[in-house]
Amino acid sequence: MRRIALTVNGVRREAEVEPRLLLVYFLRETLGLTGTNVGCDTSSCGACTVMMDGKSVKSCTVLAVQADGAEITTIEGLASDGQLHPLQESFRKNHGLQCGFCTPGMIMAGLGLIESGAGMEEEEVRLGLEGNLCRCTGYQNIVKAIQEAAGEMRQAAPAAAPQPAAVQGGSE
């Protein structure tokens, strides 16, 4: 067993974990944050995407011990004071979800993409989401939702605005 300490959605958490425990199961089963879903366990589907130190990662491919000392944000950490995050609001308005299973991962991957300063043309967003699968076939509205939220978020916080627009090949 290894002792880890990390910050999850702004709260410091400590735990003894098995070295083989995956970050996603630490979040879901140790902390009870079941908003992050497991779709494939093999890095294929992206349903488990969370933010780790400002970058989107697939939490089924990160060991909990690797997240020692990290800052993690999950889907539960986005809304505040009863207000949806602009990405959540945009997914809702643009009907970027049906069953909702891929949605937490899509939103976190979208957040990673926006915060990376990547370009937000349709092709760029689609490429940026290549690591996230939706099985209700809703990519059209997911892309629209992320583009719209990006406009709003970058206007609100111009400091985080575009660095040279290297297109990101999916979440890490």
Place this chain on the structure above:
Amino acid sequence: MTQVAEPEAKRWVGGGILRKEDPELLTGQGRYVDDIALPGMLWLSFVRSPVAHATIANLDTAAAKELPGVLAVFTGQELAEEWAAAMPCAWPIGNRIMPEEPTNDARTPDHWPVAKGRVRFMGEIVAVVVADSREHAADAIEAVEVDYDELPVVTDMLDALEDGSQVIHDSLGSNEAYTWGMSNGDVDRVFAEAPVVVKERYYHPRLIPNAIEPRGVVVQPIPAQGEFTLWSATQIPTSSRSCWPSRSISTRPRSGWSPPMSAEGSAPS
């Protein structure tokens, strides 16, 4: 030009109505089968056949039973006495789907939850592990040893109907499940009078529902009542329920637990 007030109906039809279920799905409050954790919950894992057709020459579960956290390992032979009957077919062709045009020759082979001595498709379950955690259950299936004596496989529908083709279910004598003729109106007359007749053979692909939410089931036995509550990641809860022993299931849709969400589709039937 006169201004006409927008018709009331526009608010609904074509109006882009926000969905009521979205806030919980968008904030990580969705509740899927994998989110259900019950006190003392045990995990099942399955040893599955890597080959399409074989007799099971040897099946050794002794090493798996010794692993930490493993409560039991069962083979099909060991469970056979527990089963009153083979699993029902949820969609028997004819009497349910097309009541006016039943097939009289539909034959449904026995389908057991765990293979008994012979596997007939790749992925068929050959042993079941019961353990105290997801990880222990996954570890234990690695320790089950199975030897398969492979038999000829049939991978093409038309080949399967040829004389001399490998018969998969001996009790049926052939691989034909049914012939299902469908017609509507005076078909012969329509063809006879048609200016052009096109004759073609069409093939329907195998249908593989592949929702992003993995298949999962949670069962809570309630021995004192002789009942159990079952949560299933299925699109067809009522059809599924009709396949279970009806007196021993309680779905309790709104008391205690809410029914879990399902990624398989959005129209429960």
